[in-house]
Amino acid sequence: MTPDDLPAARRVSFAAFLVGDGLPRRVGEPEPEPPDEDGVRRWIAKMGHLLAADPAGCLVAEEDGEMAGCAISQNRGGLWYLSVFAVRPGLQGRGVGKRLMDAVLAHADGRPGMLSATAHPGATRRYRLAGFTLHPMMRMVGRVDRSRLPAIDGLRDGRPGDLAWMDELDERLRGAGHGPDHVHLRENAPLIVSDDPGRRPGYVYLDEVWDRPMLLAAGDPETAGRLLWEALARTKGETIVNRITVANHWAVDVGLAARLDIRQQGYLVLRGMSDPAPYLAETHFL
Structure with missing residues (x-):
């Protein structure tokens, strides 16, 4: 990933998260909405910080010259964490997520790791197959x-x-x-x-x-x-x-x-x- 990739990474991740966040929605809860212009700016600033801090953990997957998925991970001392992991809707189930996950886990180099995940079944399946434990969360x-x-x-x-x-x-x-x-x-x-x-x-x-x-x-x-x-x-x-x-x-x-x-x-x-x-x-x- 390079700084020029951040706007496209934002679009791919938000599209994937809108799908994931909508899955567990209960009757009466509002539909998930994309962020406004200020939210986009804040997201790019956060990811820009992570890209500068540990660029080797930030990767994109491309298909036909367009971003198919992205993963932003970081090593901090003896800990690895995954900040963003997204595959463009319509391309899930075709191996993009597995290749991205394999790549960022190689960057982790055996470190213990953590991430926060939606209830999207494809993502949780990928994390479990990679050896992670799923701890249900409340809010x-x-x-x-x-x-x-x-x-x-x-x-x-x-x-x-x-x-x-x-x-x-x-x-x-x-x-x-x-x-x-x-x-x-x-x-x-x-x-x-x-x-x-x-x-x-x-x-x-x-x-x-x-x-x-x-x-x-x-x-x-x-x-x-x-x-x-x-x-x-x-x-x-x-x-x-x-x-x-x-x-x-x-x-x-x-x-x-x-x-x-x-x-x-x-x-x-x-x-x-x-x-x-x-x-x-x-x-x-x-």
């Missing part, structure tokens, strides 16, 4: 009942000097720090941290565009819950808490206390590692 959605918000202390806004201990926390939870991803996230999203000497460390990024917590890691469930409550307190309307696995039921408890509803999501897909906890993964930086 909490709705408007926070503000009368339920507890008083939270010991938190503050994050600073550049926090990134070193945040990477150490990541390494304990998922086997490797986020490294340059933390730099990119802090430049583009508010960061709240817990570094009270009397408590375990933790952090959460806030997605101001979608009004939701985005990536959360903590030293224990109590700290994780306090960070999630603070993130929910800063929401203004409808919100969503994504990628809650069975190992992270503390997040379900917070969501229920805030009067959010539980819904099913796709899978956190793991190989060679345990389900990180207390931890809520982000879509593209895991």
Whole structure:
């Protein structure tokens, strides 16, 4: 992949994800919609960051001069993760996905790995055949009942000097720090941290565009819950808490206390590692 491929990769991935996101939709839920111009810009900026950080893990497949599929993966220390994996609708089942998956797994070079997947049966079949374990995820959605918000202390806004201990926390939870991803996230999203000497460390990024917590890691469930409550307190309307696995039921408890509803999501897909906890993964930086 080159930077010039990013607009086409965006079109292929969004087309594939619209199909995948529409599969588990329940009656009454809105149809998935393509992103607006600002959403396209943000996606290309994220993928541009990943392409610059680890270009060897970013690949495209072509057919007749057009992009048939793309995969954006990254090595971070001893961990590999897959940020984007998409095959153009109409070309699935013809071996494109297998060739892309084989190529990015070769780049992983045996590292433990993780990715966030929709419930698309073709994708989940491919991940399982590649040796990954599928961990079903939940999400909490709705408007926070503000009368339920507890008083939270010991938190503050994050600073550049926090990134070193945040990477150490990541390494304990998922086997490797986020490294340059933390730099990119802090430049583009508010960061709240817990570094009270009397408590375990933790952090959460806030997605101001979608009004939701985005990536959360903590030293224990109590700290994780306090960070999630603070993130929910800063929401203004409808919100969503994504990628809650069975190992992270503390997040379900917070969501229920805030009067959010539980819904099913796709899978956190793991190989060679345990389900990180207390931890809520982000879509593209895991």
